[in-house]
Amino acid sequence: MSQESPTTRRIHGQDADQRRQARREALLDAALDLFARHGFHQVSVDQICQTATVSTKSFYGIFRSREDCYLALHNHVTEQVMTQLAEVIEQTPAGVEPPVSALIEAFAAPYLHEPRYGTVLFGKGAAVTPTIDRLRRENRQWGAEFVVTIWRDTHPEVDVPAGVAIGVVGGLFEIIRQWSKGDLDPDTLRTELRSFYDATHQGLFGRRATRH
Template identity: 45%
Template sequence: MTRSGRTVRGLDAEQRRAQRRADLLEAALTLFGRKGFANVPIEEICQTAYVGTKSFYELFDSKEACYLALFEQLVADLSARMLAAFAEGNREDEALLETFARVLVVDPRVPRVVFAQSTAVSPAVERRRRENRRWGAGFVEEVWRQQGVIPAGADVRAIAIATVGGLFELVTEWLFEENEDVELLIGQLVAYGRVVRAGLTSIVDGVSSDG
């Protein structure tokens, strides 16, 4: 190790801090994904990351804060991938649902942390989980509008939130069954999407007929 007043191994203080944070979040992802949030002490996260406990508390106030930071990172990555798929022209329901499932299960730790554990961590995490669901509902609404499924100005927010909740619940159920067949998950998501789409089409057709 080469030391100077400013750098260690070529990294300045902020870069070392960022590296410690990344190492801690990676360790938390592994441990939470394997053992569950409640069964992982801070000391184990630090040992796995090769980061001192003092450094942990310089970055996170608590284990909950660490989980929230990890949740934010994972959700941001998933959201970016879904937006990219949408921007690339994958705008049909089934294509988007397949993309969602395949992106989600690339790393099995991710769905376990984001879906299987987030409801049992704390009220703060529950609030963030609901914010994520509302973002998902907004994304779904935009897809429906782009596809022409719902007319401009139609208020389908509640239906979109319920749709996202159902999709998330299917993912959670798939995880609890410890099923590694992603094709089964895709099939369940697509089947659910078709039911919702049929219901929306009926509502729109009914409104058009009344008009």
């Protein structure tokens, strides 16, 4: 009978890749909880490892630094938002403005599912470093281009300045930031995001009814 090599040996039914993934998820869960409760700058790698019951050596085998761990949380949320917004577009006929309720739900989904993301990415738990600031600007730029594409496709008669869309996306993120400091009621977030978007839409395109 052939024996498994060390790289393929299974422990508790998991191979090396599965164990690495499990450690990564444990570290991210611990980091999310600690960053939300204490803030990025008050949490050490050792604290994350102790909470996750993962060795420091294993941490550095997965993440380069505490900032890298934070970026993984940030990118996880961003990917969810991009994926769900893309699905809304795919389900909407060409030339028709996507339902606002669907856009808002897609944009807010990660924060509604896990309110701690709002605290960690925008609230008291947020990190402030040059790399993270640059990533936030890139995300806002992507969001602005997404909004401009929708508006130009569905309202070609109106020239929408790119700066307006950047302001809209920034306003939506600010609403999430403020919400993350409050009671975290899901309907409050949906209502405030929708009200802000509708007000901007009416200001640009008049009182055309936005689709529900």
